[in-house]
Amino acid sequence: MGRIIGIGIGPGNPELITIKAAKMLRKADVIFVPKVQRRKPSIALSVIKPVLEERDRPPEILELMLPMTRDKKELEIAWDRNAEIMAEKAKCDKLVAYVVLGDPTLYSTFAYLARKIGEKYPKIDLEIIPGVTSLTACAARSGVFLAEGNEILTIVPSDRDLEQIEEIVRYADNLVFIKGVQRLKGILPILEKVGFTKNSLVIIARRCTMPNEEMKIGRLIDLQSWFASEDYFSMAIIKRKGER
Template structure:
């Protein structure tokens, strides 16, 4: 019998936001696999570390941080056979994934390569969007509000139309796109409706009104924007921002 493949959602960074199921699987799995940025440490592993055991084997998936699709896919092409070998030997493998595995999660790549071949279970995690809403005390939506999650990598026209079509918006993956996205929101007259959240649940967390930010942002940052009319949400947004 083959081992089982688990995609384990770890939440945005705070180890206390892991689910009980996630912590159990992390303790029991024979093998732990996790993404590793070029020349850096693994955020996913650091989140899971309190729940890992000394006897577990580890597979580091060394990612190439490129805007091109092919280099990033190559890392998963190399990792998939290593994980498959462990599964074929009957060992359970837990793949660590920041946030939620199926919400812009890196586990999607391994699921596409291995999920149809081996018993696979996806363990949901707290997404950065939900954690940011809780941390900033900004309700995301209510009643008939439309909520859109948008990557900052979209072109200007696509972002503008998507923001216009929803009452509530979360814009992710800011990084080098931040100044452009900030200017778009300013041009729509919505800056005072937006909050900036950076590295939620991690060291260096920052939360402040969008209008008080500079012109640069890390990849792990987002903008929460509400332009709807639900009274309860508007009352909450009129409260003080957390710093």
């Protein structure tokens, strides 16, 4: 009774869509595209556009509004509503796809939707097609190795509180700060306290592999003088040692 596939479409450059993801994008009857701001065009949709243009028959494309809020009640209502919309399509025997930037298993909205659909409609098949993550894409674009040997790589969502961040980064060799870099300067004293040095390597990547990509490569000491991008599609990679 129906099939819903969460498809990772990579970090932004259509060339980084996997063959398997492209195959499914050419086959799907309905493609759901997450959208956070009503007036701004969907980035995910622009990424998959070249693949969709190869189709003889266009799919039904539906944008799903996802509120950018921490209000749990508001979020629950949105997940329930969106899960219902997707399930309705799958129940009509349509092959349904939901696209996410990067990989669906890494901080993606597909997690909430898949859970809701799985609970309410256990007969719907839920699948995941992995994608190239923004973390690995940013590392590759800057020529940095994220982790070697027995190093600990820690992913820190920048909206965690400072006390938690201090605990988390204490044991990390290398860090990836996601969900924007605006709070990074505030975290600097914590990094120095737990042993990162002025010479630790810092990469700031904005819209990596997208047409307006920006990369900064420097040292922790440079961070104070760098302009912190307000763009949500930014991350920082920090390596305790100074080498790439």
